[in-house]
Amino acid sequence: MPELPEVDTVARLIRPHLVGRRVVAARVSWKRTLGGLAPKEFERSVAGAKFARVWRRAKFVVMDLERDSKPAGWLVGHLRMTGRFHVEHADAVRDDYERVALALDNGRELRFDDVRKFGRIWFTRDSERLLGELGPEPLGSDFTPQWLAGELRSRRRLLKPLLLDQTFLAGLGNIYADESLHRAKLHPLRRSDSVNAPEATRLHDAIRSVLTRAIERDGSSFDAFYRTPEGRPGGYQDEFAVYDRTGEPCVVCERPISKIVVGQRGTHFCKSCQRAPLTGASRAKRRARRRTAS
DNA sequence: ATCCTATCCTGGCTGC
DNA sequence: TGCAGCCAGGATAGGA
Secondary structure, three states, X not given: OOOHHHHHHHHHHHHHHHOOOEEEEEEXXXXXXXXXXXXXXXXXXXXXXXXXEEEEEOOEEEEEEEEOOEXXXXXXXXXXXXXXXXXXXXXXXXXXXXXXXXXXXXXXXXXXXXXXXXXXXXXXXXXXXXXXOOOXXXXXXXXXXXXXXXXXXXXXXXXXHHHXXXXXXXXXXXXXXXXXXXXXXXXXXXXXXXXXXXXXXXXXXXXXXXXXXXXXXXXXXXXXXXXXXXXXXXXHHHHOOOOOOEOOEOOOOOOEEEEEEEOOEXXXXXXXXXXXXXXXXXXXXXXXXHHHHO
């Protein structure tokens, strides 16, 4: 599903079609996509505005608008599971699941399709309302091994749900959380305050390298949903180590990949490479083994 | 403080 | 072939 690498790809590929263009009109086929703003109000807010900048924050596509060279609010998009932005000629055939479209001043349209209707396009004059509570960008300069080690130590949460928490770290979703934990050789059920400094550094480096490589491959496509704005699938699914590979051999040790549910999310990992956290029972077993050995 | 559940949605899958 | 029922998944709200 669209996570940081996919959203980064989307922003990068729609940007050249939008920056400098002006919105002429809006077409809204599913009101709730606007997050509560009435379609008329939405159209009034964006019509005549010019796209000044198109960028990404966490999993949000952020479009800065201006009028007369002055800031005039933001269009903020979230793809959730099945949302898709793309730019087409106005006469191009429309997708069955088109929810919102913005006509541009060059005969093209920015379209938002979304099968499951969870995606949103907000118009706001206060972008902090939407973006203010987010944690640091994993590829930004605030995200350092030292910061991560300290933040992990100060909480007592399971690693997997913590990595999915956008107020902790912004941009990881189910795929890249699983991939990062495997690369760092950390079990998804480890408690954050049990992670030592070298392990935190491993996790930091794993997150960065996984995301960087996934961006290079234009994200991951393993079902019918995510496609780039140009309609092509991403390529990172070819490099998955654990996600969607239940039962297949681990790329490191060749033992079968396991799948469990953590925090209501399917979680893929290698039992051999990512050692389970010690429980009371496993501590006792370990002691017993040691006694037998000696 | 943290976890758990329900909610929002629908296409696609499983099982009968 | 048809159909019911379940599932995935990001984010959030409310309750434990």
